[in-house]
Amino acid sequence: MSVLQTNGLTKRFGQVEALSGVDLEVDKGEIFGFIGPNGAGKSTTIRILLGILKATAGEATIFGQDVWHDAVKIHKRIAYVPGDVNLWPNLTGGQVIDYLVHLRGQKVNQERKQHLIERFQLDPTKKCRTYSKGNRQKVALVAAFAADCDLYILDEPTSGLDPLMERKFQELILEAKAEGKSVLLSSHILSEVEKLCDRIAIIRDGEVIETGTMSDLRHLTRTHLYVETEKTLVLPDQGIHEWKETDWGYQFQVDREVLDDVMQAIAQAGVTKIESAPPTLEDLFMRHYDVGEGDV
Amino acid sequence: MRAWFSRTGSILLWQLKQDRLRLVIWLVPIIAVTVLTAILFEGLYPDEGDRQRLAQSVLNPAITMLLGPAYGVEQYDIGAIMAHQMYLFTALATAIFSILTVSKHTREEESLGRMEIIRSLPTGRLAPLAAIMIHHTLSFVVLASGVGAGLYLLSVASISFEGALLYGVGISAVGLFFAAVTAVCAQLAESSRGTISLAFFVLIFSYAIRGLGDVSYDGLSWWSPLGWMLETRVMVDNHWWPVTLLLVMALLLTGLALYLNAKRDLGAGLLPARQGPRNASKWLQTQVGFTVTMQRVSIIAWAVGMLIFGATYGSVLGETGTYVAEIEIMKEMLNIDQLTGRALIEEFVSMLAVIITIFATVPVILSMYRLAKEEKLNRLESVVATATSKQSLLGIHLVIGLLYSLIVVSAAGIGMGLMGQRSVDGLQFMTVFETMMAYLPAIWVMLSLAALCVGIGRWLWITWAYLGYSFVVVYLGGALEFPEWMNKLSPFEWVPSLPVEDFKLINVLILTGIAVLISLLALASYRRRDLAG
Ligand SMILES: Nc1ncnc2c1ncn2[C@@H]1O[C@H](COP(=O)(O)OP(=O)(O)OP(=O)(O)O)[C@@H](O)[C@H]1O
Ligand SMILES: [Mg+2]
Numbered sequence: 001m002s003v004l005q006t007n008g009l010t011k012r013f014g015q016v017e018a019l020s021g022v023d024l025e026v027d028k029g030e031i032f033g034f035i036g037p038n039g040a041g042k043s044t045t046i047r048i049l050l051g052i053l054k055a056t057a058g059e060a061t062i063f064g065q066d067v068w069h070d071a072v073k074i075h076k077r078i079a080y081v082p083g084d085v086n087l088w089p090n091l092t093g094g095q096v097i098d099y100l101v102h103l104r105g106q107k108v109n110q111e112r113k114q115h116l117i118e119r120f121q122l123d124p125t126k127k128c129r130t131y132s133k134g135n136r137q138k139v140a141l142v143a144a145f146a147a148d149c150d151l152y153i154l155d156e157p158t159s160g161l162d163p164l165m166e167r168k169f170q171e172l173i174l175e176a177k178a179e180g181k182s183v184l185l186s187s188h189i190l191s192e193v194e195k196l197c198d199r200i201a202i203i204r205d206g207e208v209i210e211t212g213t214m215s216d217l218r219h220l221t222r223t224h225l226y227v228e229t230e231k232t233l234v235l236p237d238q239g240i241h242e243w244k245e246t247d248w249g250y251q252f253q254v255d256r257e258v259l260d261d262v263m264q265a266i267a268q269a270g271v272t273k274i275e276s277a278p279p280t281l282e283d284l285f286m287r288h289y290d291v292g293e294g295d296v
Numbered sequence: 297m298r299a300w301f302s303r304t305g306s307i308l309l310w311q312l313k314q315d316r317l318r319l320v321i322w323l324v325p326i327i328a329v330t331v332l333t334a335i336l337f338e339g340l341y342p343d344e345g346d347r348q349r350l351a352q353s354v355l356n357p358a359i360t361m362l363l364g365p366a367y368g369v370e371q372y373d374i375g376a377i378m379a380h381q382m383y384l385f386t387a388l389a390t391a392i393f394s395i396l397t398v399s400k401h402t403r404e405e406e407s408l409g410r411m412e413i414i415r416s417l418p419t420g421r422l423a424p425l426a427a428i429m430i431h432h433t434l435s436f437v438v439l440a441s442g443v444g445a446g447l448y449l450l451s452v453a454s455i456s457f458e459g460a461l462l463y464g465v466g467i468s469a470v471g472l473f474f475a476a477v478t479a480v481c482a483q484l485a486e487s488s489r490g491t492i493s494l495a496f497f498v499l500i501f502s503y504a505i506r507g508l509g510d511v512s513y514d515g516l517s518w519w520s521p522l523g524w525m526l527e528t529r530v531m532v533d534n535h536w537w538p539v540t541l542l543l544v545m546a547l548l549l550t551g552l553a554l555y556l557n558a559k560r561d562l563g564a565g566l567l568p569a570r571q572g573p574r575n576a577s578k579w580l581q582t583q584v585g586f587t588v589t590m591q592r593v594s595i596i597a598w599a600v601g602m603l604i605f606g607a608t609y610g611s612v613l614g615e616t617g618t619y620v621a622e623i624e625i626m627k628e629m630l631n632i633d634q635l636t637g638r639a640l641i642e643e644f645v646s647m648l649a650v651i652i653t654i655f656a657t658v659p660v661i662l663s664m665y666r667l668a669k670e671e672k673l674n675r676l677e678s679v680v681a682t683a684t685s686k687q688s689l690l691g692i693h694l695v696i697g698l699l700y701s702l703i704v705v706s707a708a709g710i711g712m713g714l715m716g717q718r719s720v721d722g723l724q725f726m727t728v729f730e731t732m733m734a735y736l737p738a739i740w741v742m743l744s745l746a747a748l749c750v751g752i753g754r755w756l757w758i759t760w761a762y763l764g765y766s767f768v769v770v771y772l773g774g775a776l777e778f779p780e781w782m783n784k785l786s787p788f789e790w791v792p793s794l795p796v797e798d799f800k801l802i803n804v805l806i807l808t809g810i811a812v813l814i815s816l817l818a819l820a821s822y823r824r825r826d827l828a829g
Contacts (some may be wrong), residue, residue, distance in 0.1 A: 051415070051421070052416070052561075071298075071299070072299040072418045074301070074418075075418035086408040088411050091314065103303055103414065104418055104420070140413065260701060
């Protein structure tokens, strides 16, 4: 069952087409990663989902309701954390958290709030103007997770957190998932996305170019190989990337389609050592990004 | 439809909570100043004769242009004096309060990204805008009651309950009107600075056309909300319908703002952003060029504004002459039978010059305070991290402030000089121009004080307070009979009032010297202190 769905979402800013037909679907209880290069349209998509921007064309629903028309109803059950958090300078973090939770129409669960504050080691008595970037982000995170929500929409929520706090954030996300909640996570920290997300969409130039689970996506991509052989290795011309000859062996990446040919060639050269590694999300990402560079 | 306004109440409480101090700082002084001046006027002008003398001294086109027409001059009682001397300026204060507060809670919230967080919650799309309008309605109900009650409780014979109430309601209605104007501007402009500039433009325009209308062009005042407010003829005839007109217009403008807000995207103005050049020009690459470019539009706008401001006053100088010739009694009252009309005109020229140059100081201070704003927005770090020193930054802002003062004062001087020359026989362009330019050293003292506040990094309000004080001295110092030392605290009082007095080089040199000294102090303290960002 999907909690969030978009269909041919398009957004134009004057002449610029920021989104051209984005299709997404987030299922209940899953963590969905949303990645793509700068300016690809992640934040624009998220702002449309929040009913803050109005889509030029296409439709988007959350909990089966229209994101523009039913924004208020939807927002009672979602929480949003932006990457760049700006707060009211002359109020304390604690005041801001209470306010934001209250605006959602929920009673502030002081116990839960206190628990989160301790977890993130936040001092809620400081004025917002004195918080560091990471601490402002913690305020937004505590305000989001202190309320009881079904869907979390996070736009680079950890861009200011230290590694320790980032881990606490990841635990929090996994706990939310265990409770059957859904998460849409946009991030540039690919290791985080790889670790947390059940499914991932890659967006580029306003279009979703890949969607699927990590293993689906791996299918589409290359395997890392390191081999040492007795004889000189001769490989097919097509489908080999990042070729590197070292003193002892060869290091390269192989497209899936030619993997069989390559394995045969290696066997014929008399293999003495072979190591293979699955592609990382970073490889995937770089590959898509590189292709993009060609047509800029 | 109700969903569009969801949680307006919570947002309203939140805005009021943030504004606790701001409301006290603005509303209490407005009430206090109103009541105190009424008390002072009563003490200073106890009998009929005193009041008539005051009436004759303020009955001329230049004053009418500044304050609005005087009603009930036949018996210029305390009520009529208040209505003539204080009503319009108090209304300007409420309008400024509205402009600053509304833009803070609308466009500024939006451009800083806070509105995005609010809107991701179950709040209506129009709730923040609706909340700020309710916020102002409530604040102005308080202000109207405060001012009304304060004036009435003085139990001055000439201030009836109705008059006191209408006085409070009138200035509040203007405040509410400009709150609505600012709400519309916030939908059109893309930054809070743009919103404030646009709204101030409307305010200054309303003030200026009302001035022209009151003096020479019948009917023109009907195009100005301030004209409507004056049409209440408060304390004298107490018309209520112009207030109703103001409130209805405020309601319509609020509706327009809500409509525009509903139509546009968050963060966007209604005017789409264009593409810009790929490279920075040589000029823009220098620190001076960069700073000037950032201020270019505002410099041009202020120069044009001051030119028109000066020209407007210059064009009514002629009326002053005719006016004086017509009113025999005025000459007697003022004991000026020896004075020709010309001498009186020169008197006005020098009075107007102070007022105009005090206005011209505002953009100069604003230009200096941009440096503080840059610091607050964390944009200075990356500049100071290059081979640019902090002193040179402040120094450049001082130099630009100096040039800025030359530009705006010349513009006003040219405008008033040219129009004055045309409307008054024998009035020399240079006479007017020199009178204006003589005030430059006083502006420089203000500029250096602003630099010192930036240098120290706090108490920026001091310069505004000092400028405000200087204005009060000129504006009310005479009527309230301030002691001489209080007048002399203002740098503008040290400048020789030219066509009337002789030029005193020594005063000008001392003022300039003080400005230089304070500037050096500013540079030294700026170099020494930490930057916030
Ligand atoms: N208000 C606007 N006016 C014009 N163009 C805009 C506006 N907002 C966004 N864009 C354009 O839309 C495109 C997508 O921007 P968006 O902010 O969604 O990117 P993003 O994927 O979030 O990037 P990042 O990773 O840097 O956060 C960009 O090309 C951007 O320039
Ligand atoms: Mg983004």
